[in-house]
Amino acid sequence: xxxxxxxxxxxxxxxxxxxxxxxxxxxxxxxxxxxxxxxxxxxxxxxxxxxxxxxxxxxxxxxxxxxxxxxxxxxxxxxxxxxxxxxxxxxxxxxxxxxxxxxxxxxxxxxxxxxxxxxxxxxxxxxxxxxxxxxxxxxxxxxxxxxxxxxxxxxxxxxxxxxxxxxxxxxxxxxxxxxxxxxxxxxxxxxxxxxxxxxxxxxxxxxxxxxxxxxxxxxxxxxxxxxxxxxxxxxxxxxxxxxxxxxxxxxxxxxxxxxxxxxxxxxxxxxxxxxxxxxxxxxxxxxxxxxxxxxxxxxxxxxxxxxxxxxxxxxxxxxxxxxxxxxxxxxxxxxxxxxxxxxxxxxxxxxxxxxxxxxxxxxxxxxxxxxxxxxxxxxxxxxxxxxxxxxxxxxxxxxxxxxxxxxxxxxxxxxxxxxxxxxxxxxxxxxxxxxxxxxxxxxxxxxxxxxxxxxxxxxxxxxxxxxxxxxxxxxxxxxxxxxxxxxxxxxxxxxxxxxxxxxxxxxxxxxxxxxxxxxxxxxxxxxxxxxxxxxxxxxxxxxxxxxxxxxxxxxxxxxxxxxxxxxxxxx
Amino acid sequence: xxxxxxxxxxxxxxxxxxxxxxxxxxxxxxxxxxxxxxxxxxxxxxxxxxxxxxxxxxxxxxxxxxxxxxxxxxxxxxxxxxxxxxxxxxxxxxxxxxxxxxxxxxxxxxxxxxxxxxxxxxxxxxxxxxxxxxxxxxxxxxxxxxxxxxxxxxxxxxxxxxxxxxxxxxxxxxxxxxxxxxxxxxxxxxxxxxxxxxxxxxxxxxxxxxxxxxxxxxxxxxxxxxxxxxxxxxxxxxxxxxxxxxxxxxxxxxxxxxx
Ligand SMILES: Cc1cc2nc3c(=O)[nH]c(=O)nc-3n(C[C@H](O)[C@H](O)[C@H](O)COP(=O)(O)OP(=O)(O)OC[C@H]3O[C@@H](n4cnc5c(N)ncnc54)[C@H](O)[C@@H]3O)c2cc1C
Ligand code: SF4
Numbered sequence: 001x002x003x004x005x006x007x008x009x010x011x012x013x014x015x016x017x018x019x020x021x022x023x024x025x026x027x028x029x030x031x032x033x034x035x036x037x038x039x040x041x042x043x044x045x046x047x048x049x050x051x052x053x054x055x056x057x058x059x060x061x062x063x064x065x066x067x068x069x070x071x072x073x074x075x076x077x078x079x080x081x082x083x084x085x086x087x088x089x090x091x092x093x094x095x096x097x098x099x100x101x102x103x104x105x106x107x108x109x110x111x112x113x114x115x116x117x118x119x120x121x122x123x124x125x126x127x128x129x130x131x132x133x134x135x136x137x138x139x140x141x142x143x144x145x146x147x148x149x150x151x152x153x154x155x156x157x158x159x160x161x162x163x164x165x166x167x168x169x170x171x172x173x174x175x176x177x178x179x180x181x182x183x184x185x186x187x188x189x190x191x192x193x194x195x196x197x198x199x200x201x202x203x204x205x206x207x208x209x210x211x212x213x214x215x216x217x218x219x220x221x222x223x224x225x226x227x228x229x230x231x232x233x234x235x236x237x238x239x240x241x242x243x244x245x246x247x248x249x250x251x252x253x254x255x256x257x258x259x260x261x262x263x264x265x266x267x268x269x270x271x272x273x274x275x276x277x278x279x280x281x282x283x284x285x286x287x288x289x290x291x292x293x294x295x296x297x298x299x300x301x302x303x304x305x306x307x308x309x310x311x312x313x314x315x316x317x318x319x320x321x322x323x324x325x326x327x328x329x330x331x332x333x334x335x336x337x338x339x340x341x342x343x344x345x346x347x348x349x350x351x352x353x354x355x356x357x358x359x360x361x362x363x364x365x366x367x368x369x370x371x372x373x374x375x376x377x378x379x380x381x382x383x384x385x386x387x388x389x390x391x392x393x394x395x396x397x398x399x400x401x402x403x404x405x406x407x408x409x410x411x412x413x414x415x416x417x418x419x420x421x422x423x424x425x426x427x428x429x430x431x432x433x434x435x436x437x438x439x440x441x442x443x444x445x446x447x448x449x450x451x452x453x454x455x456x457x458x459x460x461x462x463x464x465x466x467x468x469x470x471x472x473x474x475x476x477x478x479x480x481x482x483x484x485x486x487x488x489x490x491x492x493x494x495x496x497x498x499x500x501x502x503x504x505x506x507x508x509x510x511x512x513x514x515x516x517x518x519x520x521x522x523x524x525x526x527x528x529x530x531x532x533x534x535x536x537x538x539x540x541x542x543x544x545x546x547x548x549x550x551x552x553x554x555x556x557x558x559x560x561x562x563x564x565x566x567x568x569x570x571x
Numbered sequence: 572x573x574x575x576x577x578x579x580x581x582x583x584x585x586x587x588x589x590x591x592x593x594x595x596x597x598x599x600x601x602x603x604x605x606x607x608x609x610x611x612x613x614x615x616x617x618x619x620x621x622x623x624x625x626x627x628x629x630x631x632x633x634x635x636x637x638x639x640x641x642x643x644x645x646x647x648x649x650x651x652x653x654x655x656x657x658x659x660x661x662x663x664x665x666x667x668x669x670x671x672x673x674x675x676x677x678x679x680x681x682x683x684x685x686x687x688x689x690x691x692x693x694x695x696x697x698x699x700x701x702x703x704x705x706x707x708x709x710x711x712x713x714x715x716x717x718x719x720x721x722x723x724x725x726x727x728x729x730x731x732x733x734x735x736x737x738x739x740x741x742x743x744x745x746x747x748x749x750x751x752x753x754x755x756x757x758x759x760x761x762x763x764x765x766x767x768x769x770x771x772x773x774x775x776x777x778x779x780x781x782x783x784x785x786x787x788x789x790x791x792x793x794x795x796x797x798x799x800x801x802x803x804x805x806x807x808x809x810x811x812x813x814x815x816x817x818x819x820x821x822x823x824x825x826x827x828x829x830x
Binding site (some may be wrong): 048049051052053054058059060070074075079082083084085086088180181195221222225226278345347348356389390391393402404409441442445491492495496513 | 592593627639661662663665667670679688691692693694695696697699701703704706707708710742749750754773774776777781782785786794795797798799801802803804805806807808810811812813814816817819824825828
């Protein structure tokens, strides 16, 4: 019934950031690459009418159609998982470029501590510091080993920034200088300096100046238009796959991109993938794409789902603690949300960019002593000026009703007179936080939805309270006349937006019994399947993931090249 | 010209309608007949509202013509009136500037409900349906069109129960009391909680105040002006570092499309 297409060297399941990087790197090396993308094509010309808050930020124009495919969720395995019927906590990208088109561009390298977190935590605090159900493990690669790949991502995307005093060593400075500073940023910077911290400009994939990358791709500088995250960039200033890696892949003549191609299965014989089965969602036709290497590049959640659905790898079982696929699902502890009111000043906060801001890292990773604290890791404290759009921003003082005359008056008055920031906390893996297939709910093709079992723990709450004390102090120092701080964390709730930083499920490591992938993102037990993406993170750091996802993708590209040359397990 | 000297347009309208009715053969012994059209005329004749008539808001082009966008795609006129009264309580006119009625928010809501969003087109609406925990989000089987239909009817019923009057006939304080009962989840509703409906009404109202005028609300960009928000601008490159606050004349996307 399915039509079998000619065999290719590499097939990509999904063409967002991870797929795009593999497409460019492998076609440059001369391989034939087929990219299967379930959504439509995209380019900057789609975004002439993009300054539309309702359409993009509230109606999720660029996001996956949940009527066709979603996930189910429960806080713990005593609850019945129910479908995420509407968007809330996180957003899922679709179409060419994936979430890479509508991300903010906040681009980080995880800390050296992250990659050896178990070893370094035990060394400093002893084995007992790590709670029994916290599945902390080393990544099977160190920061120094990954540094050249971080550099590749930075050069390709033209990351703008300045040295992070607490970051790992860099072989090259940022390819472009830091973004411009606004008065709000300066206020934050000075307050942090007064408190003895070392603030620095948020590293950014919104270009601070025009830039030509090593592949010869030239892009314009960011215009600070204020419609960035959840929106596409009509200028091509924000690094996204459609304006960086995909044109390079296309120019080689070796990249065969197929849009509207939804992959439903990874085909395999024994411990070897033979290709993928996909459905052309426009014609309904079914195809088989045979390939030497299958790269699973469909974002964290579908990476896990496709493996489980195809019967590849051993599913994780939280009761026995065995198996690997679906293990170590983690998220982001967005906490200590702090709003300050400034009676005397109005700021031009309608202007901004997706990764325009200042931050401090004194309380991230293991940059501070945790001996007397009931949590591990930490958070990046970040003030962003992203463009304060009027529907979604309605800060009012405590005890103000949420509607009516008083609400109107205050939400107008403080629109340009209030400033908010928060802490982006790391998320630790726990034994009962995992992903598997839902027994009840199905997608449009009749396949089971992915089921997420996840909640916030004491770890998250303790971190939140600690960070709130720091953010409040900074806001006071900034001179706010009144401050609201969110200290405690309730249970994880899928309704309010928090962060699209889902991680884990197909994790890397140095031991096949506790991880799914080796340090080349190659599956231990399926040597011709590579799974780059934040699904490979054994835990999530106090940073946005994509800088590290990008580095892992360059590493995987090298691994695929080595595998196609020599075969076998690369580690 | 002093205010009193102006002709009251509302009064004028009433007079002319009354004489129209008399001569139209739509009344029998003073009662209006004539099916849907008849009730429509009757309804307008009985209007006692003193707030701004949104239908008379000028077109965004400011050419003085009636706004062709001010018509209904989904609501019945009766539903529209309830919604139009409710949104004004949520976002009332005051010294700061126009309220939701003048900003045509109820039209915005009507048009949104007629769109795919009103039918939850891009959301997972397959069963089985179970109540679920709060952390799991909306689990009902009603789409937004259905929620508004049920919800507006519930507002009307609750008003009659509480005050023996229609919602639109209540004083502002009474309307607030009704809406507060919904906000607090104290009104029985089928298929959805009154609190969920209230939050949907509230968030859609705010959307209608501040969304690009192309969607029918935020009339004349006056919503944006409240927040000194400039709407769609090509670039802030040259002023992003600037210390002083700058009020920029707002632009809507129509300026981008028609330039
Ligand atoms: C609003 C928003 C803001 C963000 N901001 C930041 C930020 O500032 N910094 C940061 O580091 N990260 C940010 N992220 C996260 C970032 O976008 C992701 O980490 C990154 O895009 C992940 O790359 P990926 O290739 O794994 O997935 P994606 O880029 O999403 O690409 C996956 C692709 O696979 C396709 N696909 C999925 N399933 C199938 C299938 N079955 N068959 C065929 N194709 C399929 C999808 O359509 C998609 O195109 C943000 C995300 C969002 C949504
Ligand atoms: S803020 Fe800058 S990078 Fe973001 S969309 Fe606007 S111009 Fe592009």
